[in-house]
Amino acid sequence: MQNNFLFDKIIINPDDIDLSFSPFRKNLNFETFVLGAFNPGMARLPNGNIILMVRIAEALKSPVFDNKVHSIRWDTKKGYVLDAYNLEEVDMSDPRSFTLKKFYPMQVDALTSLSWILPVELTKDGSEVVHVHYDKIISPTKSYQEYGIEDARISYIEGKYYMTCCCVSSERLCTALFTSENGLDYALQGIVLDHQNKDMLLFEGVINDKFYALTRPMGSVYFATSLENDYNPGPSINLAESPDALHWKPLDEPFIRAGKSKTTSLKLGGGAQPVITPKGWLVLFHGVEKNGKIGAYRTYWALLDKNEPWKIVHLEMQNSILSSKPELTKHLLNSIYVEDVVFTTGIVDDGDDFIVASGELDLCTRITRISKSTFNL
Numbered sequence: 001m002q003n004n005f006l007f008d009k010i011i012i013n014p015d016d017i018d019l020s021f022s023p024f025r026k027n028l029n030f031e032t033f034v035l036g037a038f039n040p041g042m043a044r045l046p047n048g049n050i051i052l053m054v055r056i057a058e059a060l061k062s063p064v065f066d067n068k069v070h071s072i073r074w075d076t077k078k079g080y081v082l083d084a085y086n087l088e089e090v091d092m093s094d095p096r097s098f099t100l101k102k103f104y105p106m107q108v109d110a111l112t113s114l115s116w117i118l119p120v121e122l123t124k125d126g127s128e129v130v131h132v133h134y135d136k137i138i139s140p141t142k143s144y145q146e147y148g149i150e151d152a153r154i155s156y157i158e159g160k161y162y163m164t165c166c167c168v169s170s171e172r173l174c175t176a177l178f179t180s181e182n183g184l185d186y187a188l189q190g191i192v193l194d195h196q197n198k199d200m201l202l203f204e205g206v207i208n209d210k211f212y213a214l215t216r217p218m219g220s221v222y223f224a225t226s227l228e229n230d231y232n233p234g235p236s237i238n239l240a241e242s243p244d245a246l247h248w249k250p251l252d253e254p255f256i257r258a259g260k261s262k263t264t265s266l267k268l269g270g271g272a273q274p275v276i277t278p279k280g281w282l283v284l285f286h287g288v289e290k291n292g293k294i295g296a297y298r299t300y301w302a303l304l305d306k307n308e309p310w311k312i313v314h315l316e317m318q319n320s321i322l323s324s325k326p327e328l329t330k331h332l333l334n335s336i337y338v339e340d341v342v343f344t345t346g347i348v349d350d351g352d353d354f355i356v357a358s359g360e361l362d363l364c365t366r367i368t369r370i371s372k373s374t375f376n377l
Contacts, residue, residue: 006353007127007369010328010360012037012054012120014335018132022058023116023139028072028080035059035113035337038359040120041152041163042272042346045183049130050122050348052357053138053152053163054365059113069098071110073147074140085110094293096338096362107220115148116140117165119184126348126355126367136184144169144176144191153345154183155202155273157211162245164192164200164213173218175200177245192246199237199270202245203281203309211242212309214270214283215250231257235267237285239310251310256285256302259317266295272347272356277377280306280313284344284356287317296340298323299358301375314376322358322368329361338362 014034019025024032040052060082063070068084069092075081090110091099097109117138121130138149147168154163161180166173175193178186193200196218203212215238222233237256240248258268266288274281281304288295298320305311324342338361346357353369360366 005368005370007125007367008325008328009367010332010364011122011126011129011367012040012052012365013332014364016129016132017056017118018134019058021134021137022056023137024058024072024080024114026079028082030082031061032058033061036359036363037118038362038365039151039343039345040357040359040365041154042348042355042357043154043156043161043183044348045121048124050124050126050355051154051183052120052122052346052365053154054118054120055115055150055152055359056118057113057115057148057362063112069112071098071112072114074114074145076143076146080114083110111147111168113148114140115150115168117149117152120365122367125350126357126369133184138165138178138186141188142167142176144171144174146170149176151199151345153199153201153270153273155204156183157202157204157245158206161186162202164202166198167191172196173198175215189246192248193240201270201273203274203276205276207307207309209243211245212274213240213242213248214238214255214274214285215240215248216269217250230259232260234258235269237268237270253310255310256312256315258287266290271299271344274304274309275347275349275354276306277303277372277375279377280304281309282347282354282375282377284321284347286343287320291340294338294341296323297343299342299344303375321370321374322356324361325366328366329364332363335363336361342366 036057040054070082119133145167150166163178172195177189177192180186199216201214239251242248271284283302299322303313343359358366
């Protein structure tokens with residue numbers, strides 16, 4: 001497990017966000033705060049600077065009043081509204097959401113926060129913030145985004161920026177695609193992966209005239225593997241291909257799965273967008289170990305064949321590249337609500353190193369400079 005790097009710091013934390021620019025201010029008159037500024041998509045702009053598309057989770061300061069807990073929701077006709085639920089009707093054991101008991105055993109959640117995307121421009125080396133583009137915030141506009149837009153991932157492919165985001169609603173939990181010519185102004189292209197599919201990352205390049213992407217189909221039920229099988233049931237990283245980045249077909253064969261002999265036995269999911277190297281496609285992904293209700297999230301890596309990306313050249317699931325680093329967030333102790341979580345969401349090339357962006361503790365944005373020699377490149 002590596003935690004010592006030449007550059008490794010929190011670049012954005014909740015206190016850095018000016019909520020006077022929040023989309024909530026349009027019509028919501030309740031006091032809010034930034035629960036997290038984290039999990040950013042990452043790319044280089046035409047001017048050489050780095051853009052982070054940061055997830056801002058904005059939450060009610062006092063979600064409980066009048067003996068009810070309140071959820072923020074975006075309504076296509078009314079704008080931002082609050083929905084009220086009686087306290088005895090919900091389970092509030094998860095700090096990020098609450099569960100409606102009346103639907104048990106099916107899990108139905110509501111949120112006391114709602115996420116939107118804030119573009120933050122960094123210097124070329126990723127070490128400092130240059131500008132916060134409050135005029136280019138991406139916030140809900142469709143009914144399938146009623147509980148927010150989360151976890152942007154950006155891939156720069158043949159002169160265009162492709163950004164996927166997870167959109168949350170009572171209709172579906174899905175992935176939507178945004179595209180941009182300049183890395184700052186994005187147009188929504190609509191849903192590209194339907195219900196319960198998260199962490200979609202497009203490869204930064206077309207392979208044999210096709211787009212490829214990592215996906216992570218989710219579900220509330222999984223089926224047991226055989227006793228002889230090397231893998232555990234549960235979320236996995238799969239591959240899909242597309243002729244146009246809009247219409248996707250999953251590959252038939254499974255891809256990266258949680259192994260019974262691995263410490264990352266709880267679940268797996270995509271991290272940073274796959275980038276090409278002389279030895280193939282470099283993939284940073286997250287693995288989750290059992291640890292309390294949420295689990296411990298760490299970053300692992302793989303190399304995939306350049307022309308046949310379904311072939312794994314190297315897979316490292318024992319020794320993590322990144323784990324949470326408490327000394328980075330000691331100045332934020334009063335804001336921490338989960339522990340042992342690092343969630344890598346972006347990578348850019350910078351000579352002998354990669355600059356890597358991660359969400360730290362679902363709270364803030366971490367930038368780490370990792371030598372290419374770490375991956376034997």
